[in-house]
Amino acid sequence: MLRKIECYIQPFKLEPLTQALVELGVDGMSVTEVRGFGRQRGQMVKRRGQAAPKPEIKFLPKLKLEIIVPEDMVDAAVVLITKLARTGTVGAGKIFVLPVEDAIRIGTGETGHTAIA
Amino acid sequence: MPAKTWNPWEMALRQLADVAKRTRLDDDLHAVLAHPRRILCVSIPTKMDDGSVRVFEGFRVQHNLTRGPGKGGIRYHPAVTLDEVKALAMWMTWKCAVVGIPYGGAKGGVICDPKKMSLGELERMTRRYTSEILPIIGPERDIPAPDVNTNAQTMAWLMDTYSMNLGYSVPGVTTGKPLSIGGSLGRNEATARGCLFVIQAASKRYGIPLSNPTAVVQGFGNAGAIAARLLNEVGYTILAVNDSRGGIIHPKGLDPVAVLKHKEKTGSVVGFPGSAKVSTEELLTAQCDVLVPAALENQITAPIAKKVKARVIAEAANGPTTPDADAILESRGIAVLPDILANAGGVTVSYFEWVQSLQSYFWSEREVNLELRDVMQRAYHDVQRRADQEKCSLRQAALSLAVSRVAEATRIRGIYP
Numbered sequence: 001m002l003r004k005i006e007c008y009i010q011p012f013k014l015e016p017l018t019q020a021l022v023e024l025g026v027d028g029m030s031v032t033e034v035r036g037f038g039r040q041r042g043q044m045v046k047r048r049g050q051a052a053p054k055p056e057i058k059f060l061p062k063l064k065l066e067i068i069v070p071e072d073m074v075d076a077a078v079v080l081i082t083k084l085a086r087t088g089t090v091g092a093g094k095i096f097v098l099p100v101e102d103a104i105r106i107g108t109g110e111t112g113h114t115a116i117a
Numbered sequence: 118m119p120a121k122t123w124n125p126w127e128m129a130l131r132q133l134a135d136v137a138k139r140t141r142l143d144d145d146l147h148a149v150l151a152h153p154r155r156i157l158c159v160s161i162p163t164k165m166d167d168g169s170v171r172v173f174e175g176f177r178v179q180h181n182l183t184r185g186p187g188k189g190g191i192r193y194h195p196a197v198t199l200d201e202v203k204a205l206a207m208w209m210t211w212k213c214a215v216v217g218i219p220y221g222g223a224k225g226g227v228i229c230d231p232k233k234m235s236l237g238e239l240e241r242m243t244r245r246y247t248s249e250i251l252p253i254i255g256p257e258r259d260i261p262a263p264d265v266n267t268n269a270q271t272m273a274w275l276m277d278t279y280s281m282n283l284g285y286s287v288p289g290v291t292t293g294k295p296l297s298i299g300g301s302l303g304r305n306e307a308t309a310r311g312c313l314f315v316i317q318a319a320s321k322r323y324g325i326p327l328s329n330p331t332a333v334v335q336g337f338g339n340a341g342a343i344a345a346r347l348l349n350e351v352g353y354t355i356l357a358v359n360d361s362r363g364g365i366i367h368p369k370g371l372d373p374v375a376v377l378k379h380k381e382k383t384g385s386v387v388g389f390p391g392s393a394k395v396s397t398e399e400l401l402t403a404q405c406d407v408l409v410p411a412a413l414e415n416q417i418t419a420p421i422a423k424k425v426k427a428r429v430i431a432e433a434a435n436g437p438t439t440p441d442a443d444a445i446l447e448s449r450g451i452a453v454l455p456d457i458l459a460n461a462g463g464v465t466v467s468y469f470e471w472v473q474s475l476q477s478y479f480w481s482e483r484e485v486n487l488e489l490r491d492v493m494q495r496a497y498h499d500v501q502r503r504a505d506q507e508k509c510s511l512r513q514a515a516l517s518l519a520v521s522r523v524a525e526a527t528r529i530r531g532i533y534p
């Protein structure tokens with residue numbers, strides 16, 4: 001089975017991450033510039049337990065990576081991304097793993113695992 | 118260590134009585150749960166290599182079968198007693214109920230010294246023992262698994278003997294089988310992985326730091342070595358580990374994979390390059406976030422409990438904490454993730470193996486691990502919620518949750534006829 005790893009990371013983490021993923025055996029990925037917010041609602045400083053007035057939601061710039069991998073590569077890729085995209089602060093991002101029903105390489109019509117290798 | 122001299126069956130009954138009192142369990146239900154459903158004692162004549170015949174004594178106890186077929190290991194040990202097997206069967210009932218898998222509790226044992234027996238003698242004894250307990254085991258009745266001194270090979274002999282008697286292959290009669298005859302991927306790592314999932318689920322609540330958490334692992338066998346590796350993979354620094362020959366410590370952390378290689382080469386973790394020696398007591402009382410006892414019973418005794426510096430103890434082993442130590446840890450605010458929760462990953466993946474065997478359709482390792490995570494996370498949160506409601510320790514909460522589930526199943530089914 002193929003899986004899609006969709007992750008949202010801080011833009012400056014892209015370069016080391018790409019290199020490491022390629023070394024792991026990832027054969028391609030797509031990157032999109034996106035804006036988003038999470039639990040912090042876009043606030044850069046952590047506010048815990050403060051009864052702050054409803055903070056204004058801010059969309060912060062992130063990168064979205066989409067990587068299709070065989071199932072047996074998912075765990076290694078997730079460990080790698082977690083390690084390398086970690087910033088030590090809030091807002092480092094998130095990883096989602098989704099099932100992929102099928103993959104087809106348009107040029108050749110190859111399907112499944114052969115379409116991504 | 119007083120707990121060692123306690124009769125295990127009396128201990129199990131006392132635990133049940135405590136829970137019954139705390140949860141105001143109906144007296145009739147209490148009486149039902151305080152008796153094993155079925156005990157089978159068998160004699161196992163075995164032809165030894167020298168031509169003589171020895172008759173071994175064996176047991177299979179089914180404590181409760183209300184929630185599903187019995188489940189529990191078979192142990193080979195010279196010190197096996199019927200009372201021990203009865204207690205272990207009752208604990209299996211609770212363990213299966215805590216994680217919510219549809220099994221009752223059972224356990225088996227044979228009084229023998231496998232270290233003094235040849236492979237051939239062990240095979241003949243296993244096959245005869247299987248034949249003797251054959252009427253009460255089976256995929257819908259009672260599903261044995263490996264335990265002390267039994268392994269995948271033992272289960273293969275058991276499965277083959279059962280299958281030969283029925284005339285067709287029945288992989289669902291046992292779990293912990295080799296992969297080649299219907300074992301499950303991920304079964305080997307299951308106990309350690311389940312323990313990791315429980316630790317992770319409990320991390321926020323018990324203040325385990327997000328960055329650079331530290332762990333100490335006692336025991337470097339199947340559960341301990343894998344727990345150390347998995348914890349390290351998710352960012353834990355492994356400060357110290359030990360095995361039966363001694364312990365090692367490194368303030369900057371040990372590489373569990375390299376330590377395992379060292380152990381495979383030399384027979385022990387001791388002498389791992391760059392590490393310093395450490396005693397068992399120093400190891401158990403070392404400063405760390407998570408302490409994982411993954412060795413024998415009764416390791417964390419009262420004197421040690423007074424000095425434990427970990428925030429959380431995750432019991433990968435069975436019964437590593439003595440009851441008096443338990444009370445001390447509770448008063449000191451150290452959270453104990455109890456054995457029937459923290460090491461239930463093993464029986465959970467056994468359940469997955471049984472399901473796969475029955476369907477003859479096998480899962481990928483990732484599927485096994487994700488399903489295991491769901492079960493363990495749900496079980497932890499169920500236990501934590503109960504502990505908060507009843508204002509009790511996680512161990513008491515796990516037991517009372519388990520007993521209430523079994524009691525409810527017994528009540529709703531009613532007493533036959």
